[in-house]
Amino acid sequence: MAEAETNKLEVYIDESQISKRVKEIAEEINRDYAGKSPIFIGVLNGAFVFLSDLIREINIDCEIDFLKLSSYGDSQISSGDITLLKELNCEIKGQDVIIVEDIIDSGLSIKYMKSIIEKNNPNSLKIVTLLYKEETVKLDFEIDYIGFKIENKFVVGYGLDYAQKYRNLKNIYML
Numbered sequence: 001m002a003e004a005e006t007n008k009l010e011v012y013i014d015e016s017q018i019s020k021r022v023k024e025i026a027e028e029i030n031r032d033y034a035g036k037s038p039i040f041i042g043v044l045n046g047a048f049v050f051l052s053d054l055i056r057e058i059n060i061d062c063e064i065d066f067l068k069l070s071s072y073g074d075s076q077i078s079s080g081d082i083t084l085l086k087e088l089n090c091e092i093k094g095q096d097v098i099i100v101e102d103i104i105d106s107g108l109s110i111k112y113m114k115s116i117i118e119k120n121n122p123n124s125l126k127i128v129t130l131l132y133k134e135e136t137v138k139l140d141f142e143i144d145y146i147g148f149k150i151e152n153k154f155v156v157g158y159g160l161d162y163a164q165k166y167r168n169l170k171n172i173y174m175l
């Protein structure tokens with residue numbers, strides 16, 4: 001990324017904070033799933049960076065698959081209109097599933113994904129998200145692992161985009 005590009009952005013969470021927190025979450029998951037073999041389901045596109053760092057700190061047997069949803073388009077505000085762009089390619093029935101999200105804002109996307117996965121009768125289902133916008137989330141269930149609770153600000157970098165840009169940045173920035 002050209003320097004001029006990132007100069008316009010303000011670092012919100014830097015790469016060392018992210019890396020420390022990712023390791024802590026992985027340690028929790030390693031403990032909680034000792035002796036099990038969970039399936040991590042990453043939510044495309046945003047969660048691919050977080051999932052790839054997280055997974056390399058996981059020391060138990062595991063599988064990986066991806067779901068892809070679309071709801072935002074190029075807007076900063078969720079349309080609430082969710083469509084499934086990529087379905088799962090793995091068998092969920094009887095498995096321990098962990099959904100991996102980059103960020104939970106309104107909670108609509110995660111609610112939708114949870115319902116899709118529950119229909120397939122997993123043995124268990126937990127959710128991990130790197131970022132969680134406390135003020136905007138409206139959910140009637142708990143998120144099991146949260147990296148950082150953040151303010152209601154639009155953030156980019158570390159997989160998160162604005163109009164498909166900035167996913168490659170190592171830090172998380174405020175737009």
Ligand code: IMP
Pocket residue numbers: 043046072078101102103104105106107108109110153154155156160161162
């Ligand atoms: P929700 O359905 O409102 O919870 O939105 C979840 C999805 O919206 C996330 O998986 C992101 O892809 C996207 N999103 C929400 N807030 C942000 C943000 O601040 N930056 C980048 N993407 C965001």
Ligand code: MG
Pocket residue numbers: 043044045046047102103
């Ligand atoms: Mg997403």
